Amino acid sequence: MAICDATVPDKTATGDAFYGASICGQQYVDYFWYTYGFTGTGTTWQSGFGYEDCCNTDLPLARAFNGCYVLTYSAADYLNDDYAGACLNWARRYVREHIKTLSAKCDGPSGAVAQNPSGSGDIEVYSPFFYTKNAPGRAETLLHESRHGALFHNAKFPKGSTFGEGKDGADSNWAYNGAWMYGALYLWWYYAQGARTTSALRELARQRANVVIDGAFAEHPGYSV
């Protein structure tokens, strides 16, 4: 019984062609499942979301795993997840420590990619998470949503923002340490030091980090990547 339609983008563009072929191993499935909040949410990943075919990168679960792979292994020294180090290192730890459950649904409110309702840690990811984000983008989204467990957006987008001047959804500034800051910092580190990836994907992280820095803070941080 189909409950929602999806268009799968070209998998060479999203990185899913590579990850799907490479990481289909039970050791990764088990690690991601029990580390990033999937356990106990299995029913939301059934019914066509991929539970029954967890290496099929057309389907949401394998694509979520691909994001988890990037989140877990993009630091060269991935075993070090000390908060004193690079965001690339501690991002996966932050997600692990602040996500209670990770559920899949077709559609979220107002076309959302994902949400962390009331900052509960019960994160929901929706069709755009699987089908409009590439694998590093999914990793960044998990960090962004996890940060909403502590802080919500508290400001309006500034003049010249691509997100829409005057709309709600910005963070007041970099020092607020909100979800946009965490996301931008992750992308910045990914650009600077991302491992097991290509210069092109690191360049995309740079472009996205800059657009976030330029548009998602009511007060510009004064940086450019």
Add this chain to the structure above:
Amino acid sequence: MPIDDAPHVGGNKEFGDALNIRERRRYPDVSGDERLYGTLNEALAAMTGGGPDADEIYSRVVDRLRGDEEFIILVLKTLDAVEESAYLERWALIQLVIDLAHPIAGEYLAEFVRRPIPEERAEDTAHGVSTVTEEVILRTTAIEGLARLLRRDFDSTPVLLEVVGSSDHVAMRRAAWFALVDGGRADGVEQARELLDKSDFGWIATLKRIPVQEAEQQDRRLVDPNRTPRGDIPAPFNE
């Protein structure tokens, strides 16, 4: 491991589909030439690959194709044939053209940067997919390409000045500003500075490009670790 409910590779067939894959999008083949189309897909797959050798593999592919004008034209034609909402595919094609670093792409990139940005389609731009943001990322990427070509004698100063002086988006003005700075055209930089000042965006010229290590990092007092055990982490693929 409180519940043993992880899916199993090749198993769990008892559940029925409820999500319908309506379409599997592929890059359109505008060449009619199986070899060229295969090369295009090979290059794009290398671009988005992973693993310890990913960047080396991508570099080898780019080095092999650099200077192949027929191939670069194919990439540009493919870009025009991809549907508007296929942002990831469009970005990959633009980045490939940039990495091939051939001046014949200059006119296309300049024209692309000038294209009007379609109206926002997202209802919630903070948590949805802001289509304006996606379009701007395509253009800032193209501007980066123009910056690189500026250093290879393709003069993109006019379009960069247009963007600096009139774009609705800070991100585009900022990208064009730094492209001019990096291009080393002193007269262009001075004109850009005047345009930014006139339009109330003079502060863009004061932005600092610094290594990420020098940026303010997260405030560790605000992290609130809960010490969830990490568990045994498997080694990355192929390592």
